[in-house]
Amino acid sequence: MVPPGRQERAWIRGAQAGSASDLEALFREHWPRAHRAAFLVVQDAAAAEDIAQEAFLAAVRNLDRFDRRRPFGPWLHRIVVNRAIDWARRRVLRRETGAVELGEEEQDTGDFGNPFSEGIAAGLATLPPEQRAVIVLRYLLEYAPGEIAELLDLPRGTVNSRLRRGLDRLETILDRESA
Amino acid sequence: MSSDREIRSALQRIQAPDELEAQRRAWPLVHGAFEAREPVTPGRRSLRPLLAAAVGIAILAAAVTPPGRALVGSVHDAFTDEKPKAKAALTSLPAPGPLLVNSRQGPWLVQTDGARRALGPWWEASWSPQAKYIVVTRGHELAAIDPAAKGAVRWARSRSHAVRGARWSPDGFRISYLDGRELRVVAGDNTGDGSLRRLVGATPPAWRPEAEHELAFSTVDGRIELVGTDSAKTVWRTGPGEVPTSLVWSEDGKRLLVLAERSLRVLDSNGRKLWNLGLPIGPSGVAFVRHSHRFVAIRYSTRTGRSDLVLYQAESVPGEARFLYSAPGDFGTLAVSPNGRWLLVGWINADQWLFLRLTAAKVRAVSNIAEQFGAGERVGPLSEAFPASVSWCCPASP
Numbered sequence: 001m002v003p004p005g006r007q008e009r010a011w012i013r014g015a016q017a018g019s020a021s022d023l024e025a026l027f028r029e030h031w032p033r034a035h036r037a038a039f040l041v042v043q044d045a046a047a048a049e050d051i052a053q054e055a056f057l058a059a060v061r062n063l064d065r066f067d068r069r070r071p072f073g074p075w076l077h078r079i080v081v082n083r084a085i086d087w088a089r090r091r092v093l094r095r096e097t098g099a100v101e102l103g104e105e106e107q108d109t110g111d112f113g114n115p116f117s118e119g120i121a122a123g124l125a126t127l128p129p130e131q132r133a134v135i136v137l138r139y140l141l142e143y144a145p146g147e148i149a150e151l152l153d154l155p156r157g158t159v160n161s162r163l164r165r166g167l168d169r170l171e172t173i174l175d176r177e178s179a
Numbered sequence: 180m181s182s183d184r185e186i187r188s189a190l191q192r193i194q195a196p197d198e199l200e201a202q203r204r205a206w207p208l209v210h211g212a213f214e215a216r217e218p219v220t221p222g223r224r225s226l227r228p229l230l231a232a233a234v235g236i237a238i239l240a241a242a243v244t245p246p247g248r249a250l251v252g253s254v255h256d257a258f259t260d261e262k263p264k265a266k267a268a269l270t271s272l273p274a275p276g277p278l279l280v281n282s283r284q285g286p287w288l289v290q291t292d293g294a295r296r297a298l299g300p301w302w303e304a305s306w307s308p309q310a311k312y313i314v315v316t317r318g319h320e321l322a323a324i325d326p327a328a329k330g331a332v333r334w335a336r337s338r339s340h341a342v343r344g345a346r347w348s349p350d351g352f353r354i355s356y357l358d359g360r361e362l363r364v365v366a367g368d369n370t371g372d373g374s375l376r377r378l379v380g381a382t383p384p385a386w387r388p389e390a391e392h393e394l395a396f397s398t399v400d401g402r403i404e405l406v407g408t409d410s411a412k413t414v415w416r417t418g419p420g421e422v423p424t425s426l427v428w429s430e431d432g433k434r435l436l437v438l439a440e441r442s443l444r445v446l447d448s449n450g451r452k453l454w455n456l457g458l459p460i461g462p463s464g465v466a467f468v469r470h471s472h473r474f475v476a477i478r479y480s481t482r483t484g485r486s487d488l489v490l491y492q493a494e495s496v497p498g499e500a501r502f503l504y505s506a507p508g509d510f511g512t513l514a515v516s517p518n519g520r521w522l523l524v525g526w527i528n529a530d531q532w533l534f535l536r537l538t539a540a541k542v543r544a545v546s547n548i549a550e551q552f553g554a555g556e557r558v559g560p561l562s563e564a565f566p567a568s569v570s571w572c573c574p575a576s577p
Contacts, residue, residue, distance in 0.1 A: 010458070015213070023213050024206070031202045039195035049201040050539035053208055060212045120189040139187045170186075 004131050005071065008012030012068040023063075026072060027056060033073075033141060034080045040136045041084035052086060056078040077141055078151045081133050123173040131166035134159055199218035200435045208264075215264040265531055265544035269293045270550060273543060274516035276573060278523075279306055279313065282566040284553030286315065288326050297553060298330045307347045307367070314345045314354050321345055321356055323369070334369040344383030348392060349574075353408060355384050355394050358408030360545045362396055364408045375411060376404075385426035385435070388574075395426050395435055403437055405450060415450035427474075427577050429467045434493040436465045436474060443476065445493045453495050462486055462509040462527070467493075468537065475503065477510045486510035488524065488535070504535055504542070514571040527565045 014022030034055060039048035059066075060083050066075065092095070124132050137148045145163065149156040195201065235440050270293040272278065278289040286304030288296050298304060301315035303324075312323045312333060321342045322335035340359030347354050347367065355375070362379045365372035380397030387393040390406040401420040406413055421439035428435050434453075437444040440460060445453045461479030469472060472493040479486050486509055490501040508528030515522055515537075524533040525548070534543040554564035570576065 010425070020210060020213060024210070027206060027209055028202075031205065032198065035191065035198060035201055036195045038195065040190065045196040045201075047539050048195055049197075049205070050536065050541050053205045054539075054541065056205065056209045057212050060209060063213075120186065121193055135186075136190070139183070140190045142187070167186075 008071070008072055009068050012063075012066065012072060013039060016063055016066070016068065023060070030073060030076055031056070032077055037077065037136050037140055038080050040082045040121070040124060040140060041081060041129060041132050042088050044087075047087055048084070051080060051083045055083060073141075074143070074147065077143075081137060081151065085129045085133050088132070119174050120170065122168040126173060127166050127169055131162050131169070134162045135166045135170070138163060211264045236361055238316075265529075265546040267546060269295070269532070269545045269548075270421055272516075273536070274518050274521045276517040276571050277310060278514070279304055279570045279572065279575070280551035280566045281568045282549075283564060286313070287552050287566075290312075295551065296330075298324065298326065303343060303344050303345065305571050306570055306575045308349055308351045308574065310575075312347075312367075314356075316342045316345050316356070318342070321354075321365070323354075323367070334364070334368070334370065336369060338363075344381075344384060346386060348386045348394075348408075349388050350391075353386075353392055354395075355386065355408070357381070357383070362394075364394070376409060377408060380422045380503055381425055382423045387432045387435075388430055389432040393432075395428070396424070397423050397437075399495075401439070403435070403444075403446065403450065417444075417446065417450050417452070419443060424463070425465070425468065427465050429472055429474075429493060430470060430574065434472050436466050436467075436493065438463060441573055445491075445497070453493065454497050456491075456497070462511060463525070464510065464513040464577075466513040466515050466522070469515055469517070469576070475513060475515075475522060477513065484508065486526075488522075503537075505534075506533075511565060512567070512569045513577055514569045515576040516571050517573060517576070523569055523571060525565060525569065530565065532569075 008026070011022040011026045015026060031052065035052040038051040039045065041071070042048050042051065045076070055076055059076055066072075124135065125127060127135070133152065134148055137143045139153065143151065145159045146156055148154075149159045201561055215473070229460060269289065272289065272291045272293065275291050277291065280287040280289060281303055284297075285301050286298040288298055298315070299311065300317065302317045304313050304315045305475050306313060313326055315322050315324055319337050319340065320335055321338065323333045324330045325333055338358040340361070343357050345354055345356035352367050353364050354367060355362065357363075357379070360378050361374055361383070362376040363372060363374050370549045372550060375394070376396070378399060380399050381403065382397040383395050386398035387395060387405065393405055393414060394408050395403060395405050397403055399422070401422040402417050403420075403423070403426070404413055404416040419435070421442050423439045425438045426435060427438065433448040435446040437446060440463070441458055443456045443458060443465065445455065447453055459479055459481045461480070461481060462477055464477040465473050468490075474491055474493055476489050476491060477486055478489050485507050487505045488503040488510065490503055492498040504524070506526055506529070508526065511525035511527045513522065513524055520537055522535045522537055526533050528544070530548050531544050531546045532548050534545075535541070548566065549564035552566050
């Protein structure tokens with residue numbers, strides 16, 4: 001069996017050489033988590049789909065410049081999460097200025113799997129986008145705080161404090177719900 | 180406190196809505212972009228540092244102010260050197276509702292599934308309120324045709340001068356039109372035709388939505404007048420100004436955009452000017468975002484030769500202009516989908532229609548527009564072969 005890292009490098013090398021099937025393998029491998037991460041940060045189905053799509057399109061556009069010795073996931077997730085944070089901030093800004101949404105998107109809340117997941121999702125929605133992003137990077141995409149700091153161009157201390165504040169707030173909400 | 184493991188497992192169990200379908204929708208786009216990409220050659224590579232510097236400066240310029248900071252995503256999207264991969268033909272519309280396309284070869288109807296049909300040898304066409312009929316003009320002739328009956332003529336009348344700018348009132352009971360320089364109104368069933376004003380500007384008049392038979396038109400000296408068509412009484416009239424090329428009401432009838440070659444005036448429901456904007460000579464156009472007083476305007480830069488799409492507010496202050504999209508050359512037509520999510524933009528130089536998703540940075544492009552709307556073997560400039568206007572129904576936009 002080919003180790004995952006080596007397999008991914010082979011796909012990237014193939015895609016850079018023009019192989020659509022290798023690109024498709026990369027896409028299939030990385031789409032679900034990229035899409036889910038975007039959804040958990042923006043909490044909007046249509047926007048999450050757009051963000052994940054745009055991230056893959058950006059990745060394709062920059063494929064020739066990609067250093068294939070490095071893993072593909074962090075590169076993609078950096079694009080996804082930063083775009084998702086930007087989008088979520090813009091939405092907050094629009095709310096604050098009282099401006100009307102450009103289009104009235106239906107809110108689809110996703111499939112939570114169980115009540116605890118539902119509680120987590122509801123709790124995440126109450127956090128600022130920056131805290132949501134570090135929680136998603138830490139627990140969904142499983143990056144270490146140092147890696148998150150690198151992905152988001154933040155000091156490690158900021159990542160740790162956002163994680164702490166986010167988790168504290170989630171805990172409060174979950175405790176309130178279970179009570 | 181829940182353990183890290185529990186949080187991890189809970190998050191990993193959450194599925195984004197429509198996850199598989201979203202993946203299915205995304206792959207053709209990603210694959211299309213992959214097929215369209217140009218492998219980096221040494222020549223191109225040498226240009227990249229310059230391009231990267233230009234993009235960097237643009238992003239930095241957008242990021243230095245707090246409002247600019249919020250726009251970084253859009254600016255980045257607009258300033259990349261990439262163009263959306265264009266489909267060779269219009270195979271579907273991204274949102275429901277038919278299009279009425281006024282091309283140089285006559286009007287066309289486009290259904291949501293992309294099916295196109297020429298409506299006959301007419302010069303101009305405009306929707307009835309529910310798209311049941313279409314009012315058309317040709318030479319001295321004014322007619323109502325039925326799009327569901329292959330464009331069958333329901334009624335027609337001839338006038339002494341060239342007829343243009345026909346528009347159906349929002350309730351469907353009146354049609355206004357210009358007979359030479361005379362403004363006239365006829366009932367929707369072709370009865371009661373009569374003159375409203377003898378000498379008016381060449382701008383197609385615009386019915387005020389949410390009002391009983393009130394029509395805005397331009398006088399020859401650029402005054403904008405709102406007239407009650409049943410009483411022929413003036414409701415209000417502005418001072419003189421540049422004669423507009425188009426008049427566009429917001430859906431609630433409380434704002435009126437007066438677009439001219441060198442200026443854009445924003446009026447409230449009483450004809451008071453809220454603000455105005457100077458425009459450079461070049462392509463122009465405006466369209467209201469659905470259910471709002473915000474509108475998209477084309478702003479052309481003579482210095483860069485680019486057209487920008489900019490979002491403004493038709494309120495007492497225009498607010499921070501929000502940059503939406505930019506491309507080299509001329510933008511022409513604008514139309515907002517009935518569900519308010521998509522903006523159709525005619526990109527004349529590229530012979531493309533761009534469909535911009537207003538809620539996210541997403542663009543779809545369709546090329547060969549002139550040819551698809553009857554231009555055939557083109558001999559003149561593209562700007563003459565490209566459709567002059569598009570209206571997306573219902574209610575019709577812009």
